[in-house]
Amino acid sequence: MADTQMKPVAALLLFLNFCMYVIVLGIGAWAMNRAIDYGFIIGPGFKLPAHFAPIYFPMGNAATGFFVTFAMLAGVVGVASAIAGLNHIRSWNASSLPSAASIAGVAWTFTLLAMGFACKEIELEIRNAHLRTMEAFLIILTVTQLVYIAAIHGGA
Helix, strand or coil, X not given: CCCCCCHHHHHHHHHHHHHHHHHHHHHHHHHHHHXXXXXXXXXXXXXXXXXXXXXXXXXXXXXHHHHHHHHHHHHHHHHHHHHHHHHHHHHCCCCCHHHHHHHHHHHHHHHHHHHHHHHHHHHHXXXXXXXXXXXXXXXXXXXXXXXXXXXXXXXX
């Protein structure tokens, strides 16, 4: 990779994406913990409610369970993408590009899927500030992850 002009841009985007994915994981872990602690409590002798959903989150709307689940998947794959991307930034040669680009593409598709659920959650309107923050981060991450993929391919 003779062209090293994109290396600082890719490194900055990699650091930014890593920090944002960690924040998404933190908020998602909080939401998952809250759903487990304050979700449906079914004791012996009780029946499930009529509209029971296995992905029930007491702090949001009908899309919250799917949104949080896919946001956490996107966060985990995004952190893995940052680790592979760090290896590529260090070596910056053609042999490290395929692994960094492929995992970045997978992270971007998971982020895009989570962003779709974020848009649905925004449409349904009932959510708290933590979920609104995670929605904003995922919408921003969808763009920055795509720009990161373009930056690492631009150095090829």
